[in-house]
Amino acid sequence: MGKEKTLKELQVEVDTYISQFKEGYFSPLAMLARLSEELGELAREVNHYYGEKPKKSSETEKTVAEEVGDLLFVLVCFANSLGIDLEEAHDYVMHKFNTRDKDRWTRIDQE
Secondary structure: OOOOOOHHHHHHHHHHHHOOOOOOOOOHHHHHHHHHHHHHHHHHHHHHHHOOOOOOOOOOOOOHHHHHHHHHHHHHHHHHHOOOOHHHHHHHHHHHHHHOOOOOOOOOOOO
16 A cells, blocks of 8 residues: 555545546535445445345455445545535544543543
C-alpha cells in the first residue's frame, strides 16, 4: 500500500474521479439511497462472516473490507456533493463525544 491519506486527500481523490464525468454527483436523495444500499451489502457480508447465515456456494465472494470501502466511497461522494468537509465534521463529532459523553462509558484503568 502507499502512504496513508488524510480525509481531505480522500475527498480530493474522489472529487477528481467524479469530475471527469458529465453526470457528476447524484442528487442528495439518490446518494442517500446508495448509502443505504451499500450499508445493506455490508450488513450481508458481516452476517456471512460473523453471523448465522453462511454464504451460498453460488454467491460471489466479497470481503467486509471491500464493502466498507464501497460505503466509504459513497459517503465521501455524499459529503463532497453537499460541500461538507469530512475533517471538520469528524472534529465536531469528536468534540461532542469528548464533552457531552465524556463520563458516559466505563474507562479502562490507566496505571
